[in-house]
Amino acid sequence: MSNTKIYNWPFVSSMGETEVDFFTESFEDLQERSMKNDGIMVITDGWKDGEVAAILRGGVNARAVLDVLAATGVKHLKIFHLEERIREMEEVFLSSVVVPANALFDSVSVRWRRDASVADLVKAIGPEYRMLFFGAPLVFSELQPLYQTVKEHYSGSVTVVRGPHVEMELDESDEIYRWVRQRTYDAGDFSLPAVLRSYKKRLDKKVAVLLPSLNEERTVGNVIKTALEVQKAGLIDEVILIDSASIDSTVDIARSYGIPVFIHQEIRPELGSFRGKGEAMFKSAFVTDADILAWVDTDIESITPRFFYGLLGPLFTHPVIRFSKGYYARPVNVESSGIELGGGRVTEILARPWINTFMPQLSGYIQPLAGTAAIYRDDFQKMRIPVNYGVEMAMLLQAVELAGLWTTCQVNLGTVVHRSKDVIGLSEMAFQILQVLAEMGPYGDAGQSCDTLRRVYSAQRQFEIRSQRFKVTWRGYQ
C-alpha cells in the first residue's frame, strides 16, 4: 500500500486518518487522473463504522479492494459474488479474490449468489452493511453507472476501488475452491430418471446398493422400500442388506421386502469376522459382482429416492468420477436430552479440523464422514478397509490417493435426521477414526500445522465457503 497514492473523497479508515491525498473530484476529473495514476484509486462516500462487505467479480480491481480493506484494519470480511455463467471466469474470481483474501484477513466468508443483477444483490444484502466495496469495472466509463445504480438501491457508503494494471495470474493453489465449485453437485441435478437411465445404459455398469444395518428396525424398512423404488426406476440393479448380527427385527423386516440379506459374520467365514461398520462394508463386496458399490446408512429417518439417484448421478453422467459421497443438513435429536443440536458432531469436532490440518486439499468436503458413498468396485478392492468407524475417512483418503481428488465428488442429498449417539458413543467413534488416521499416516510436512480452518456450506445450490485463520503461538521460559 505504501507505494500507491489513494485518490479520495473524505476517507477516514477505522484506524483514523490514513496517509492519503484528499480529493473531491468529479468522475470526469477522476478519469483524467486515472490515466496518469497507476496506484490504487479509491472512490468512496467515506468511512462508516460497522459491518462492511465486498461485492466482487474478480480481477485486478477486485484484488485491490482487498488491499484497501486490509489497510484500513478490517479483519473479518464478507465477500459476495454473482456466480459466473462462464466457468473460466470463476477461476479468475478464485485466484484474484478468494485465495489472497484468506491470506489478508483473519476470517473470510465467500458467498456465491444467483441474483439477476448487482442491483438485486445490493437490494438483498445491503441492509446488513454500513459500507459496500466494489471492484471498479475494467472500462472506466462504466464506473459512474455502477456507482449510481448501487446508490439507487443502497443507503450506506459505496466505495469503488480501481487497482494498478497488472497481469492477472491464475493461482493454482485455489484447487480446493475449484474442486468445490466443479465437483459439488445437487441431487436435483439428476432428478430425471429417464435421463439418468440412459446415462447408466451408456455407462454399462452394474450397480449394487448395499445397506449396512445394526439394530435398525425403526428405519430399515423405509430405507429398503425407497431403494426398491429406485431399482424399479432402472437406476440400480441390486439392493442387499448387510447386517451386523442385529438382535432386533431388522433382518426379518428386510427379508419381508424380498431382498437378499446377509449377516456379515457369515460371509466368507474363512476370512474371520470382526465387529464394526467397516467390516460390514468390507464383506459386502463379496456378495455382489456389481461394478459400482453404493452404501446408504439404514438409520436415516428422512430417506428419499434423492439419496440414491443423487449419489449415483455423478458416476453415471461424468465417467471420470469414480467416487461420490453424500452431504446433507444434519439436525439431530439427542435422545437423552431431547434437544436439537447440529448433527455431524464428530465431523465438526474431529474430522474437519483434522482434514484442515493434515489434508487441506480435502477441506472442500462438507461431510467427510457421511456413510452415503458410492465407488467403483475395482478401486474399493485396492483399499485397506478398517473394520471400525474409521472406514469413511479411510475410503476418502485412499480414493483420492488412488485416482486423484478430481475423480471424487460430493452431492447434496437434502436433510438427514438419524438416530444419534450420546457423547460417549461419539467419543468411541472419534477414537476409532483417529486410530485409523494415525495408522494411515504420515501426512504432509510433519510439524507444519496449517493455520486455516475452512468450512463449505451449500444448500439449494447456494454456496458459501468460510475460512478462519488460527495462528499457533508457542511460549517458553527458556
Ligand SMILES: O=c1ccn([C@@H]2O[C@H](COP(=O)(O)OP(=O)(O)O)[C@@H](O)[C@H]2O)c(=O)[nH]1
Ligand atoms: O457395526 C456396525 C455399526 C453400524 N452399522 C450401520 O452403519 C450406519 C451408521 O452407523 P451409526 O448409526 O452407528 O453411526 P452414526 O450414524 O451415528 O454416525 C447405520 O446404518 C448402522 O446400522 C453397521 O451396519 N454395523
Ligand SMILES: O=C(O)[C@@H](COP(=O)(O)O)O[C@H]1O[C@H](CO)[C@@H](O)[C@H](O)[C@H]1O
Ligand atoms: O458425521 C458425524 O459426525 C457422525 C456423527 O453424526 P451425528 O453427530 O450423530 O449427527 O456420523 C458419521 O460418522 C460415522 C463414522 O464415520 C459414519 O458411519 C456415519 O455414517 C456418519 O453419519
